[in-house]
Amino acid sequence: MEVMKVKSLAKSFGGLSVLTDVSFELKAGEKVALIGPNGAGKTTLINVLNGLLSPSKGTIHLLGKNVTKRPPYDRVGLGLARSFQVSSLFPGLSLFENVLMALTGVQKTRYRMLRSFVSFRDNNQRVRELLKSIDLLDKQDLLVNELSHGEKRRLEIVLSISSRPKLLLLDEPNAGLDGAETAGLINFIEDLPEDTTTLVVAHDIDFIYRLCSRVLVLYYGKIIADGSCEEIQADQKVRSIYLGTEIK
Amino acid sequence: MKGFVRKQVVVFAVLVLALSVSPFSSAQAADAIKIGGLFELTGFLAPIGKDARQGAMVAIEQAGGTLMGRPLEFITEDSATDVPTSMDKMRKLVEVNKVRIIVGPIFGGSQDAMGGYADKMRVPVITIPSGQNSNILKNKWTFSAAGTDESNGYPMGVYAAEKLGYKTATTIGSDFEAGHEFIRGFALGFESKGGKILQQQWYPPGTTNMIPYLVAAKNKADCLVTWWPGRDAFAGFKQYQELNIKMPIVQPEDGGITGNPVANKHLGNAVVGAHSTVLYSYLAKTTGNKEFVAAYKKKYGVLPSPLAGAGYVSTQIAMEAIKKAGPDSSQKELKKALIGLKMDTIHGPLNFNQWRIATYTTPIVKISPELVPEIVAQYRVISEVVNGKIKYSLED
Amino acid sequence: MDVAIVSILSGISSGVVLFLVAAGLSFVLGLMGIVNIAHGAMVMTGAYAGINVAKASGSLILGGLAGALLSGLVALLLERGFLRNLYKLHLEQILVTFGFVYIIANIHLWVYGAWPLSAYVPPSLSGSVTIGQFSFSVFRIVIIVIGIVFCPILWWVQDRTKIGAIIRAGMDDPEMAAVIGINLRPINIAVFFTAACIAGFAGVIGAFPLGGVNLGLGQEMIFMAIAVVVVGGVGSIQGAFTGALLIGVCTSLAGTYLSKAAIFVPYFLMIAILIFRPQGLFGKS
């Protein structure tokens, strides 16, 4: 059964309509790329999907439940997580606390008021694992704003996957990363549990090739193509309006 | 580590000093007679609080700094027109300075709050200018040297009905407890002589636009009864004049303004013709008034305001009581002495009844075109507690 | 009838004074993002100085100018000396300007003493007109007129002049303004200075509807002005004007017909607006 089912989704700000009619489904374990020229509405779509924006029309089903009207934190509870295009972290907190915070988000412990934040053994264990997996363990006590851009991007991803999501929305995870870092990122995403469905917004074609089996092309508020990388590349429409500008 | 220990010792020492340094450790003459003074030197009653203190200082000077051969210490504190501060300062006066008796304060809130403590510590408080009913009825060591707010409002009611021949009145008062009591006092006097209150209005503190209330009074009564203390009077009188209200103003208490020639200068002709009860008038033909006015003028260069007079009298009462009870008497004896006290003051003959409310001569003034508060009548109000309520009558 | 009319007129007269004060506050907040708690103290500064000058010279204009100028200079000192390093730091701004409320008030106590100061009414305007059983001062009417004249002037400056365009640009998006090469510094200083000048002037003529000025004026004015800005909306002349009149008139009508309940009016208006139209009547959302 599909992890996410989106039907004729539309979003407009005042007069300007960014998403006109978006429909697609994501199957469990799929790794899907969402591409499209700038201003196509990719980030808006992500925001609508995780609920930071509410759609003007259409429905969103997450794991069979209709979440169109549900606030973002409920959707996270159901197993949806996202990363941000511009790293969105907690500058005043240490790396350790950043990740720990992300963990707590989906646990009952987030309402515990007397026991110390750092006294939950298995949480701490998991945080260390996560930090190890992006080898920032040695920096766990630093404040976030002492990190380099690459490190911040990695932390950003870790924050979004720390809740063991069923569906992961990554908004340009490789923005501003060099080749090595991108490779590392790809391995990292591939190492995620099998059943994790991933929707990646990306520009970089070989990044998409190496990571995704399926591509959605968003063009001015519509999904104009949906298929395997090869099909997409073969697709005339896409070539003309999109790849033509992107492929090197 | 050694260095660290030394540092810690230093830190410790500094903190200890900071906490234990107390400005009151000045050695005081062992057998000195100590009187405490609590005055509003800051806060919204600051102008009249200063006057009261100055009056008190004159009384102390006239005593020549000694009482029955003993050095006389008059320790004054600033109550900041603020109840918590008053409480702190009173605690300090009583427990640190060990004063036997306290003069002041003016602010009803402070008087009321301090009453309970005064009872606990058995320290008489001679209030300036007047205690409030709740206060007098509750607190057994509080002495109203100038009656109560109601007893001060009372004679104006009688005067307005009898002498001025007003049948009806409408009132505008500041929504402070004191305001309610002064105007209630007026109403008691006014109605006792067949007058009738048509309408009562209370304005919130900080009201600068008095016109809405003045127009609501609609000129439909014979007189307009106002209690607007301090700076409210400026808005009040000016806008009363501006609207050319027909009803003459009578005040159950001058709110520290109309009885004070200095204030009248600031207000200008807006106040001319207004009647007002004052605690004390520098024009009163009472024993020792000439000397007091002269001494005050000499010391401060201005005429004494009603509050200056009240401060003077309250301080005299304190000294007189200690004289009467004897320097080494117990607090109980001191209280007895106060209750039996009979003395001739610039308030006229003054005595306390068993309910600790003074009977004295209350002048009623009318502001002349020269802005002088001329005495047009004098009353002596007797206050008696009859089953938990204070009843008022006029001494004849 | 005449009761209502006079009550409303008195409300309008204190309203326009409020408007002159609030307009400046609103602009400083909108353009520079500064919450100038000391703005009320500017009113007081202008009032005390201006009225004394007016009484000495016998000219209200002279007094008004003196008051405006002094307030402006004090404001300049405040901005150049302290606030310029605190842009966008709301809490620090509040702390500093709050401090200046105390400082300025206490200096006034020092200089002028504790007695309130009654307004200066030019002899030429000391007359009055009759409304039913009441008479109503000509000066009060003149003040209303002044306020009402000020509104379109300020609106014109904001809406029709180049400087106004720059100010609006600065309010909408300082970064953008900077990008297209507008240096907001001098504009900010000018606005801050002018706002204080108007406040000072408002103090001089406002002393009459306010029934004289006293040392508490700073605190009272700033709260009412804030209420006006909230009701009217930040950075909007029409907003400040409407808000000021609304508060002024509602308060005095409440005083006439509800007596002591008048105390609730400004807070009630504020809360209602903040709940149902947070950006204020004329504010941009």
Added chain:
Amino acid sequence: MKFNKGQLLVFTPAAVLVIILVVAPAWVDISILSLLTKILIFGLLAMSLDVVFGYIGLWSFCHAALFGVAAYANGILISRFDITNFFLVAPLSILAAAVAAAFLAWIALRMSGIYFLLITLALGQMIFSVAFVWRKITGGSQGLINIPYPDIGIDFSSAGFYYFTLIITLLCGIALHRFLKSPFGYSLQGIRENETRMIALGFNTWRHKFIAFVVSGAFAGMAGILYTHYNGIIMPRGVDMAASGLIVIMVLIGGAGTLWGGLIGAGVIYMLSYYVSLVTPERWPLILGACFVAAVIFARGGIYPQLCRLWNRVITPKSGPANPEEG
């Protein structure tokens, strides 16, 4: 949180201070003792404010009013209904404050930033106005008077009440400290740092803010109860926006977002006010104002972090990073 000698040293100033506070009554005279009591009470109030003000970044300007709700509830129960038992009255009063806080939060949490400040200011003034106008119950301008020391079975001297206050303040302080160190407490910091991300991580931030505001209100209420017993009186004047402003100032001077800074701030303000108005009562406001300005120029971020930095430098010759959370 590795626990080494350095860590231990971090706590010494706190320990020293507590010891001093405990032995203080032995040396200082009554008015200083009363001053210390007042500082502890308002320190507690400032700390409760800091929970929302410093940690979430909600600029509440109505905490004197919440404090007042409990104070009035306490006073009314005692003087109007003769219910004196502290262990009965205090919880009821705190409940009143918490309920009021919940209601205010429900209205005010629609706003943020400067608008939150404005609406809480207005709401606080509403409470003040009710206290002023409703003379039958609240005693109008005069407030409620002659409220005795708390009735817990022993009768208090002023020193006794000082210790009572000290104990409650410390307990509340520690409780708040733990609260802020808990997952929930950290979530508040998270909201301050980056609310969007918190939502995206699954936190219902509105609920967190709401709960925090109510908790804060409850502790403010505790301070209010102590205050009525300390003063024997509660008046409208004590719960108006000027009072709220002063509490905010205490938090800012002590250091927003540092909890114990509130206590320091209260100490600084009242110590100054006390000693200055002994020397020159008329100039006190001038000096107070100057202090605000000085605080911004010299102690940006508050005194408490500065002290921590200083102490860290003392205990670690090569100055390590300050750790304002400790102390």
